[in-house]
Amino acid sequence: MKDLSLHLMDIVQNSISAKADKVCVFLTADNEADLLTMIITDNGEGIEEHLLKDITSPFTTTRKTRKVGMGISLLMASSNMAGGDLKIYSKRFEGTTLEASFKISHIDRLPLGDIAETMVTLIMSSPDIEFELSVSNKKDCFKFTTMEVKEQLKEVPITQFEVLSWIRDYINSEIKIILGGVLNEILG
Amino acid sequence: MKSLAELEEIRKKTLEQISLRKSNDGMRVIVGMATCGIAAGARPVMTAFVEELNKRNMTDVTVTMTGCIGVCRLEPIVEVIDKDGNKTTYVKMTPEKAVRIVAEHIVNGRVCADYTIGEADK
Numbered sequence: 001m002k003d004l005s006l007h008l009m010d011i012v013q014n015s016i017s018a019k020a021d022k023v024c025v026f027l028t029a030d031n032e033a034d035l036l037t038m039i040i041t042d043n044g045e046g047i048e049e050h051l052l053k054d055i056t057s058p059f060t061t062t063r064k065t066r067k068v069g070m071g072i073s074l075l076m077a078s079s080n081m082a083g084g085d086l087k088i089y090s091k092r093f094e095g096t097t098l099e100a101s102f103k104i105s106h107i108d109r110l111p112l113g114d115i116a117e118t119m120v121t122l123i124m125s126s127p128d129i130e131f132e133l134s135v136s137n138k139k140d141c142f143k144f145t146t147m148e149v150k151e152q153l154k155e156v157p158i159t160q161f162e163v164l165s166w167i168r169d170y171i172n173s174e175i176k177i178i179l180g181g182v183l184n185e186i187l188g
Numbered sequence: 189m190k191s192l193a194e195l196e197e198i199r200k201k202t203l204e205q206i207s208l209r210k211s212n213d214g215m216r217v218i219v220g221m222a223t224c225g226i227a228a229g230a231r232p233v234m235t236a237f238v239e240e241l242n243k244r245n246m247t248d249v250t251v252t253m254t255g256c257i258g259v260c261r262l263e264p265i266v267e268v269i270d271k272d273g274n275k276t277t278y279v280k281m282t283p284e285k286a287v288r289i290v291a292e293h294i295v296n297g298r299v300c301a302d303y304t305i306g307e308a309d310k
């Protein structure tokens with residue numbers, strides 16, 4: 001993958017396949033620890049225990065169209081390449097949490113990419129799933145939830161083009177504020 | 189700073205438009221979003237469809253995504269399904285191709301044969 005927002009897009013597809021109806025994304029940049037963390041939690045079907053221990057192997061998959069599953073192993077490779085690691089916690093019928101970390105200053109760390117675009121694409125194609133996005137540095141935090149947007153919109157669907165454009169601008173400007181000073185590619 | 193209160197403005201404006209819009213019985217665009225599709229550039233292709241359709245006010249066309257469509261080496265793959273259920277599969281998609289498919293296939297009903305799956309294998 002070219003950037004972390006594309007990994008995010010892909011990992012959330014796993015949550016959607018697992019029939020989650022709530023997906024939360026946490027992006028945290030800690031300047032002092034030089035660590036960027038991306039956490040995705042869902043309330044989907046969870047992963048069976050016998051699969052979980054080999055989950056980062058490409059040969060672990062429940063898909064029917066081919067024998068390898070690339071998503072998690074690719075993200076692990078991107079993490080490891082940048083001095084970070086990947087962990088997965090899951091409980092059958094409760095949900096799954098995936099945590100990937102990256103050394104911010106590492107030369108091989110992927111750029112953040114367009115997180116707003118990923119969120120908007122996900123919301124547009126799965127409007128019935130509740131999405132949350134929290135972005136934080138050590139001092140400030142920004143939180144976006146589709147639930148609040150829907151409450152505000154009442155009978156207007158969240159998939160309206162004008163609404164999605166607004167969400168994109170909103171997330172973009174907040175990410176700039178929170179992560180701009182930490183990830184220099186954001187201002188560049 | 190932007191705030192959620194701005195949505196009220198959008199809500200009011202959109203409500204007026206919605207009452208004028210047709211129902212969702214139009215064409216469907218389905219973008220393959222498996223890992224291979226995303227890595228090959230499916231996300232900007234989907235965005236291009238949405239933006240071009242909005243520009244042309246084609247509000248009765250739905251754009252959705254699906255998992256694996258089945259031919260990794262031809263990703264990004266897009267299926268266009270017309271009102272009668274006829275399916276056209278476009279391969280190796282780009283945002284530029286998406287713009288042309290909206291103009292020719294979706295607006296004017298002419299399939300862009302040179303982007304279809306049969307053509308790619310020649």
Ligand SMILES: Nc1ncnc2c1ncn2[C@@H]1O[C@H](COP(=O)(O)OP(=O)(O)OP(=O)(O)O)[C@@H](O)[C@H]1O
Nearest residue numbers: 014015018046060061062063069070071072096223
């Ligand atoms: N959030 C999740 N909830 C439930 N099961 C999951 C979740 N994420 C991953 N899995 C399980 O782990 C397997 C491996 O996931 P991975 O993303 O690596 O590959 P894949 O989704 O099978 O295929 P690909 O990502 O290449 O399209 C999945 O097939 C699925 O069974």
Ligand code: FES
Nearest residue numbers: 224256258259260
């Ligand atoms: S996995 Fe590539 S098209 Fe299905």
Ligand SMILES: [Mg+2]
Nearest residue numbers: 010014071072
């Ligand atoms: Mg996957």
